[in-house]
Amino acid sequence: MxxxxxxxxxxxxxxxxxxxxxxxxxxxxxxxxxxxxxxxxxxxxxxxxxxxxxxxxGWFDRAMDGVNRLPRPMMALGCLGLVISAMVNPVWFAERMAGIALVPEPLWWLLGGIVSFYFGARHQVKGQEFQRSIAHTMGQVPTVVENLHRLQSLRPREGNPALLDWRKTRG
Known part of the structure; x- marks a missing residue:
């Protein structure tokens, strides 16, 4: 070599x-x-x-998941129950509302904070899930655009000759 x-x-x-x-x-x-x-x-x-x-x-995790799902339906049903009880038995309802009027203001602030944190955290989690779904959808945009271009390229450029002849004969 x-x-x-x-x-x-x-x-x-x-x-x-x-x-x-x-x-x-x-x-x-x-x-x-x-x-x-x-x-x-x-x-x-x-x-x-x-x-x-x-x-x-485990059973504890499943039980806690069930307990975490209770507050919103209980509050909604409780409010509906109060409205119905006010119509059915106004005196009973007035007695309960008089008792609520005696609750001190700091306790109302505490209740408001607890409810706000609960629903605020839930709102944040749902908002993040929504953002993830938007990002996933936006990731699919190039594929969809490419598919649309492919579909549009399948359209006839000059039209259907048989259809054009038929239109000419029809007037």
């Missing part, structure tokens, strides 16, 4: 590529980087799933 053959064998011989190995020391391999990114994301999703969606939930 000649000098050029020996040089090429030195660089690319023995099942290795010195140029790629040298470049790999300075540049990230895109394929390996994508694989590492995928592994990181899968690990994060597994950790989130294990923390917030345990495989088997």
């Amino acid at each position: 000649g000098i050029i053959g020996n040089l090429l064998n030195l660089i690319f011989g023995g099942g290795r590529n010195v140029v790629v190995e040298t470049a790999g020391a300075f540049l990230e391999n895109a394929e390996a980087g994508a694989e590492r990114g995928k592994n990181v994301q899968l690990a994060a999703m597994a950790a989130h799933s294990a923390e917030f969606y345990p495989a088997q939930r």
